[in-house]
Amino acid sequence: MNSRPTSNPSYTHRIKTGCGWLYVTVCNGNYKEVFFKLGKTGGCPASFLQALAMTFSMAWRAGVSLDSMVKNLQSIGCPNPMWSDGVQVLSCVDGIAYVLKSYCKKEE
Secondary structure, three states, rough: OOOOOOOOEEEEEEEEOEEEEEEEEEOOOOOEEEEEEEEEOHHHHHHHHHHHHHHHEEEEEOOOOHHHHHHHHHOOOOOOOOOOEOOOOOOOOHHHHHHHHHHHHHHH
């Protein structure tokens, strides 16, 4: 595994979810990693998103494509769907899938 560099180019997108603002950051330089952060700090949702981002990052560095990870997250819902810029976001996970899918299309 490559050691983490001091700096890494990134793309960050903010999307509204039923849990608040979700920030998705994709770093696609020599070291591939993602970060998911709710606008609110702490709590169970924040720790879940941190663990999910770490898992995504490890899988991406191991050769799993972001596109295949997105396909497994799309349309997962929760009790608090939200509209964000004309897109219905069914859950935080669905919001992550939407942002990563948009990122993948942008990189094509």
